[in-house]
Amino acid sequence: MTYSTQQDETVAPEAGASEDKGRRDEIVAVARRLLEHHGPDGVTMRAIASELGIRAPSLYKHVADKRELEVALIADGFRQQAEAFEQSEEHAIETFARRYRTWALEHPHLYRLMTDRPLPRNELPDGVEERAARPLIQAFGGSVDHARAAWAFAHGMVTLELAQRFPPDADIDAAWRVGIDAISNQSATTTNTR
Amino acid sequence: MTYSTQQDETVAPEAGASEDKGRRDEIVAVARRLLEHHGPDGVTMRAIASELGIRAPSLYKHVADKRELEVALIADGFRQQAEAFEQSEEHAIETFARRYRTWALEHPHLYRLMTDRPLPRNELPDGVEERAARPLIQAFGGSVDHARAAWAFAHGMVTLELAQRFPPDADIDAAWRVGIDAISNQSATTTNTR
DNA sequence: CATTGTAGGCTAACAGCGTTAGCAATGTCA
DNA sequence: TGACATTGCTAACGCTGTTAGCCTACAATG
Structure with missing residues (x-):
């Protein structure tokens, strides 16, 4: 099995600082939506990943751990x-x-x-x-x-x-x-x- | 491997109704102690069982599920x-x-x-x-x-x-x-x- | 153009959780 | 003595967060 079409979107990183922001924000946004609609038990790393069409471990490329996600939601x-x-x-x-x-x-x-x-x-x-x-x-x-x-x-x-x-x-x-x-x-x- | 000395205590069940009480109360008591000393995360079925010298699945001979334990603690x-x-x-x-x-x-x-x-x-x-x-x-x-x-x-x-x-x-x-x-x-x- | 580095996916796996299925030994009672 | 209920056990399932290690696509550099 080969990875067919991963990473389609080539968004031409605008000049400037860290470009992790986009994906990370998406993750936080999904977490917030899951929390609102399905309660705390609905916010699992696998569920978040699934909503984004990826697998749970990939989330850790953008976020240190689940607690960091929660902190982001709290700040918001x-x-x-x-x-x-x-x-x-x-x-x-x-x-x-x-x-x-x-x-x-x-x-x-x-x-x-x-x-x-x-x-x-x-x-x-x-x-x-x-x-x-x-x-x-x-x-x-x-x-x-x-x-x-x-x-x-x-x-x-x-x-x-x-x-x-x-x-x-x-x-x-x-x-x-x-x-x-x-x-x-x-x-x-x-x-x-x- | 054989089960060597299981069930040593023979306590002569006093005449009367259901005798589940003793063991069940022990379980609830251990759960309460674990909750007080180690917080909610310390109250796991395996930890409770371990304190009693048995394995987690055996608890289900005395209690339907973990929620029932919590209810007992709440009532208390x-x-x-x-x-x-x-x-x-x-x-x-x-x-x-x-x-x-x-x-x-x-x-x-x-x-x-x-x-x-x-x-x-x-x-x-x-x-x-x-x-x-x-x-x-x-x-x-x-x-x-x-x-x-x-x-x-x-x-x-x-x-x-x-x-x-x-x-x-x-x-x-x-x-x-x-x-x-x-x-x-x-x-x-x-x-x-x- | 070839090479190298990195960003961001992936699978496999681990430990821990609650819980179930099925088996074995013990004690009680007829 | 035989039957039965009680109460333990191991193995296992599906779930959780998380780590290790691999692979691929792209960007930048020589």
Whole structure:
């Protein structure tokens, strides 16, 4: 058996730096699609390769390991979140909460990937995490304690909803209202800007 | 090669019903220990078997599959939580929060196992989930919306802490204080007892 | 034009995972 | 003593991520 037509596309590498980018980006894109459509179990190296018409070991010519793919998806997720959360309105807290929940429910698997495990902060582009977090901190006038409490509440609501931990007849909107109300009407006695 | 000394322990089965209990409980106990000490990746069927001096396939004489083991651990976790949370004090909310956090930090892997995925409610002993949840609902005088908001906050704080998502210098205690303060001083405008 | 180097495919294979099939030895009971 | 259930075993399957080593096509250089 001979390799008949491998490497058809000759794309004339444009002058400049590393040209690995194209293929690598394709791989990441496929991984993202598989994650969204088939969940974490659907993201296997063989499945990714198959979608690209190649075999799994070939992926390692472009990517060090699977973890690197996940890091790429996480970094991308932060960028998406930053865009979704950035705003300059009143009712900042309510707006943030709504957008946070919406984003998470629209990207459940990516959200889990981003929050399940410790962040690979060393491998993440600089500032990417900060930028996604800034809108929330601003909404609380720089009080990080309040911002963290609000974040924890939102994160808890979202993960419990995603994991279907509330009873089927639970009024999730009502719980959101109660929580947001409580935190935004909070008397800022112990404001911490650290 | 012959099987030399298999099945040494002759324990004289006490009269009564199914005697699978003993071995099955041992298996669950080993699984729990492995989960606590080595995390979820340490809980493999081969590792469990090895601890018991047998081979992995033999486990299936006592347990249907790995999921059943996990369900047993989850049920046990709920029982532990119920005992840890049940109380009859004042400052119920603060006390609950402290105990909730303490329990989660003491059993991080079990906590994750219990909250990560949808509960196998069909396979769980009746009432076990309810009982663990009751102390919290009582602390809020039966308002399930407030209880859920508080639960989400606590769950969010705990999972973010376990996943090391707060910056290393973050004042986690302060965030807890802010959140608890907000929710317990909440004006109960929209009380829902459903 | 011939040579060399590299990029990016490939197959074969390994260790580890959960799990199944089928066999063997032991202990219990009639 | 014979039958049967219990509980162990080995071998194996299909899946996972990953490595080693090979081959082919193209680009650049002499």
